[in-house]
Structures are given as C-alpha cells and as structure tokens.
Amino acid sequence: MLWFSCEQVWQSDKHIKAHIVKTYNTQSSLWTVLVFSFIMAGCLLFVILVYSFLEIQAQALLPPKLTVNPPMITETDSVTLNCQTPSSVSVSQCYFYTLSGGTVRVFSCLQTLTGIELLKMAYKSSPVEVEVKCYYTVKVGELKSHSPNSDTSSITIHHIVESKSSIIPTMPTFSMTKGRTLYALRLQS
Incomplete structure (x- = not known):
C-alpha cells in the first residue's frame, strides 16, 4: 500500500507542484506542502528499508x-x-x-x-x-x-560377507566292541 502511494505521488508530482505554486499564499497550501513532504519522506524511508534488506540478503553465506x-x-x-x-x-x-x-x-x-x-x-x-x-x-x-x-x-x-566357521562337523562315527556301541563326534578344524 505504501508503494502504491509512493508511485501515485511520483506520477502526480507535477500536479502537486502546480497546486502548491497556485495556492502558496493560502493556509491550505501549507497543509498541502506538509502532506506532500510527509508522503515523500515515507517513500524515501521505504526505499532505504528495501535497499537495506536487499543488501543484507546480498551478503552471501559461505558454503559449509x-x-x-x-x-x-x-x-x-x-x-x-x-x-x-x-x-x-x-x-x-x-x-x-x-x-x-x-x-x-x-x-x-x-x-x-x-x-x-x-x-x-x-x-x-x-x-x-x-x-x-x-x-x-x-x-x-x-x-x-x-x-x-x-x-x-x-x-x-x-556388502557384508559372511565368513564360514573354521569348525567343520563330520558325520558321527561309531565302533562296535563286545556288545557296546560307542558314539563319537569327530570335529575337524
């Protein structure tokens, strides 16, 4: 809204100046000059703020x-x-x-x-x-x-490679001795 007002003032600058010159001797001319000055000061402040904001944004952040x-x-x-x-x-x-x-x-x-x-x-x-x-x-x-x-x-x-165990089970072996059966598990390493 402020920018719109600033743009209007900028475009109608000639008309306002002409109005100020015509009515300079009256009290309303003083009011017009004050209003015009206030609007222009607001526009200038707006431009300064925008410039400051853009300058802050322009300061590049360094990459990590x-x-x-x-x-x-x-x-x-x-x-x-x-x-x-x-x-x-x-x-x-x-x-x-x-x-x-x-x-x-x-x-x-x-x-x-x-x-x-x-x-x-x-x-x-x-x-x-x-x-x-x-x-x-x-x-x-x-x-x-x-x-x-x-x-x-x-x-x-x-990729994780699964290692094989160093102990290799073998088939159970058994032997017969006079009626007894012995079971033995033999492991190889």
Missing part, C-alpha cells in the same frame, strides 16, 4: 565443509557426517542429501549414520559409493536464509 569419517564402511558400520559451518553465523539446522536423488534429511550438523541408513537415504544397495552434500540455514527473525551447498563427499559402502 562436509567431512565424512571413515570414508569406507560396511552396511553395519557407522560413518560420521560433519557439516562444518562458518563460525561467523548462528546455524539453525543442517540438511544432508545424496546425489542419487534421495530425500533431504534434517539433522544436527554432526551426525552419525549406519551404512544401512545411508543406503536407505540414497535408495541404493551395496556395494555402492554414496555421494553426499550438505547445506545449512540461518534464521534472521522469521526469515530463513539457505547457504550454498557443500562440496561432494563420498562414502563407499561394502
């Missing part, structure tokens, strides 16, 4: 640095994701997503996940290399500003 430790795991191992944000900003939340099109997940900026959780997040199965990025938001009043994305970090997830 994503580190993963360890970069190679199995499905049941855990990996720590650390979305390191600049110390100059107060971060409200960190967001992690996989480049394979998985969902964006809201976590704390330091998060530990299992290989299975990462596989679900990426909609993949092992063995696979999952590429992850992160970003953060900064809350100023009611507004949230989104940082640029981090560089890509990769986590290689290997």
Whole structure:
C-alpha cells in the first residue's frame, strides 16, 4: 500500500507542484506542502528499508565443509557426517542429501549414520559409493536464509560377507566292541 502511494505521488508530482505554486499564499497550501513532504519522506524511508534488506540478503553465506569419517564402511558400520559451518553465523539446522536423488534429511550438523541408513537415504544397495552434500540455514527473525551447498563427499559402502566357521562337523562315527556301541563326534578344524 505504501508503494502504491509512493508511485501515485511520483506520477502526480507535477500536479502537486502546480497546486502548491497556485495556492502558496493560502493556509491550505501549507497543509498541502506538509502532506506532500510527509508522503515523500515515507517513500524515501521505504526505499532505504528495501535497499537495506536487499543488501543484507546480498551478503552471501559461505558454503559449509562436509567431512565424512571413515570414508569406507560396511552396511553395519557407522560413518560420521560433519557439516562444518562458518563460525561467523548462528546455524539453525543442517540438511544432508545424496546425489542419487534421495530425500533431504534434517539433522544436527554432526551426525552419525549406519551404512544401512545411508543406503536407505540414497535408495541404493551395496556395494555402492554414496555421494553426499550438505547445506545449512540461518534464521534472521522469521526469515530463513539457505547457504550454498557443500562440496561432494563420498562414502563407499561394502556388502557384508559372511565368513564360514573354521569348525567343520563330520558325520558321527561309531565302533562296535563286545556288545557296546560307542558314539563319537569327530570335529575337524
């Protein structure tokens, strides 16, 4: 509404000036000058506020640095994701997503996940290399500003290979000795 009023004043500036010149000697002309000045001061204040807001928004947030430790795991191992944000900003939340099109997940900026959780997040199965990025938001009043994305970090997830036991059971053997049967289980290693 204020912008609409400012635009009207700007467009009708010639008419108001002409009106001020014609009625300068009367008391109503003083009232007109005051109203015109007040409206122009409001428009100037509005322009200054908009400029200040745009300048604040123009100050680019720095991208976070994503580190993963360890970069190679199995499905049941855990990996720590650390979305390191600049110390100059107060971060409200960190967001992690996989480049394979998985969902964006809201976590704390330091998060530990299992290989299975990462596989679900990426909609993949092992063995696979999952590429992850992160970003953060900064809350100023009611507004949230989104940082640029981090560089890509990769986590290689290997399938668990079940190892065979070193004890191999064999068929039971038995022998006959004068009416008694002995059963023995022989194990090989």
